[in-house]
Amino acid sequence: MMRTRPLKVALLGCGVVGSEVARIMTTHADDLTQRIGAPVELAGVAVRRPSKVREGIDPALVTTDATALLKRGDIDIAIEVIGGIEPARTLITTAFEQGISVVSANKALLAQDGAALHAAAEQHGRDLYYEAAVAGAIPLVRPMRESLAGDKINRVMGIVNGTTNFILDKMDSTGAGYQEALDEATALGYAEADPTADVEGYDAAAKAAILAGIAFHTRVRLDDVYREGMTEVSAADFASAKRMGCTIKLLAILERAADGESVTARVHPAMIPLSHPLASVREAYNAVFVEAEAAGRLMFYGPGAGGAPTASAVLGDLVAVARNKLAEATGPGESAYTQLPVSPMGDVVTRYHISLDVADKPGVLAQVATTFAEHGVSIDTVRQQGKDGEASLVVVTHRAPDAALSGTVEALRKLDTVRGVASIMRVEGE
Amino acid sequence: MMRTRPLKVALLGCGVVGSEVARIMTTHADDLTQRIGAPVELAGVAVRRPSKVREGIDPALVTTDATALLKRGDIDIAIEVIGGIEPARTLITTAFEQGISVVSANKALLAQDGAALHAAAEQHGRDLYYEAAVAGAIPLVRPMRESLAGDKINRVMGIVNGTTNFILDKMDSTGAGYQEALDEATALGYAEADPTADVEGYDAAAKAAILAGIAFHTRVRLDDVYREGMTEVSAADFASAKRMGCTIKLLAILERAADGESVTARVHPAMIPLSHPLASVREAYNAVFVEAEAAGRLMFYGPGAGGAPTASAVLGDLVAVARNKLAEATGPGESAYTQLPVSPMGDVVTRYHISLDVADKPGVLAQVATTFAEHGVSIDTVRQQGKDGEASLVVVTHRAPDAALSGTVEALRKLDTVRGVASIMRVEGE
Structure with missing residues (x-):
């Protein structure tokens, strides 16, 4: 069953996640070979700043021309960990045109252009996998797409942004105000210098759009997701919440309407009872509840971000896509047949x-x-x-x-x- | 992409789980067709007592001759929900010989003869899927086999038996003794008339063996799992636990040794701190912690048993196996290449x-x-x-x-x- 010609992998982007992916591909090469049935070889690394020293990565593999890397003719799989819309979108499309399957961690792009990317993948008979785009290391895309493929998901409710959970947890446990808690999150590296994408809920909304599409087998675009940030949550709100036996979390909530004919998708801060399992999700952890007709209530919990956890999800997808490649098959593509409208x-x-x-x-x-x-x-x-x-x-x-x-x-x-x-x-x- | 010739499914066993599988296959037929890419048809139901009335199942499909059903030549996939060693083992082997892929919920059989069954599946180029064998509806086998395929799992610790968790939860919350709590579990249908398999830890040990094999990519047999039941846990033990800020759970614990050269697998009651997420797993719910090198600590939580939750897991596997069948591919088989010994x-x-x-x-x-x-x-x-x-x-x-x-x-x-x-x-x- 084992073949010796390696599958060649192009790594697009080599930041926090990319460098971790490269490191694990090297240190765990033998395990990956056994689990895939063939070796996987890091054949090229496309970066913006080639002069930066990248420990453990052969400088000969580094290039600034990602397009040329994809077009050189021997790449089997591309891993896109650049983030943002462009150049990631064009590169992924180029990959499919070249017959290359793609593993991506790009939530913003998937939320905005998932349908077009899935169509391009299907047109060229290639895979598009993106477990790392939602909730970091937590297996969520695969369980929802595959494990629950014989069930009917009615509701998804989760904490899908670690930065805002860290801030809200600090406010809850110390009585701090929003700004003070944000400053601490920034100092500890949990919040970026410009925290807008996190605190205004854009990041969570992108993940909500992706999860809603998978959960309800329909298309949910970023614009379909109602979004409220958490910058106005105050210490007084937490005091009110406490009096009600509640805490406050920034939640992504995706629901099928009672009549089953439409869905809703939203991100906003909300009070939840302390007895609810999501109330005890601390620091930068993520957790997602999934309610399905037959399965009942399931919860998935773990680190929602960070280099190593995100790399774990990327590499899980790499193994699956590589196995598919060897079998000359593809995994499940987009499933949007229900065409359920998204209600306001x-x-x-x-x-x-x-x-x-x-x-x-x-x-x-x-x-x-x-x-x-x-x-x-x-x-x-x-x-x-x-x-x-x-x-x-x-x-x-x-x-x-x-x-x-x-x-x-x-x-x-x-x-x-x-x-x-x-x-x-x-x-x-x- | 859609084909009209249906994939034919033989259902082996029609008890609590089987009847729920049949019901969902009928009521959700259109969804299953869309998600698979072809219709799946219930082509036969093998039972022991043909005279029993089975609502929603065409009596013409019912047979007592499971072997003949498998050998009639048109079956694509068999779902084994009989349980126990025989006749399940012989029937699954017969299925593979007939070129039929198998979805099973049979933890006892998988724990005892997993290696031989996997070998038979591989020999005939067919799938053996068994998500439902461990922790009911909770996606656990697929996330560990596939989502974490690029990571290194070092530890698994979980509550994998709902009956004993119900009993221990009652003892904890009411101060009741073991016998009193067991009686309540029996009256409510959480414990069987003969509760031995649950309370002596045999059920949990079977699941532990399956999970350990998957987690560490090695073979762990039922006999390799150290096992202690929970019949001797007393109200006094709970009082002691409380004084320590702990509660008592029946845990399955699978660990890679510090030197990485061996593994251990065990099931026994243990005190765990109230602050540990497993401490708050109530009633008959299951929850499993997985610690992986890159992913960190993940938790999976949900209903660990019951007809509908187990059917959800079976049907998720059915969709995957049916998709593989259409693609003329197979999913991941047994991965036991590390050959790590199990320490005492x-x-x-x-x-x-x-x-x-x-x-x-x-x-x-x-x-x-x-x-x-x-x-x-x-x-x-x-x-x-x-x-x-x-x-x-x-x-x-x-x-x-x-x-x-x-x-x-x-x-x-x-x-x-x-x-x-x-x-x-x-x-x-x-």
């Missing part, structure tokens, strides 16, 4: 936790309660607290369409007894 | 929690401490408690080889100041 955020059914600053006089609660009722939103609990002629009112609603909830908040803002809406947060996981 | 339990390095009934007189602690020292076992903590001329001594050790620990206990029993060894339990997860 207003259709999502959820609960709200709303803090209002109100005038401390009789009749205010009645006025507020009437506003909720007029919008068809049922109140679960109200807590009223007076302080020097002002009062705060904390309302937790029952489940209602998000449109009705936001309509209620809009109307509350117009009441002259309501001085301000201090915070609004969804409540999930119950 | 005595080589395992762990910690002990030991409760001794001792005479309440001076010098006893010195005598006990000397015994530990003579066996090279270092003591972490000692708690001494006197009562009416008797005293109890609770010793928690540092990590030491299991052989040294059991040697110490043997020597302690011989001390005339030691009236008895009330309990011995390993401490894990720190």
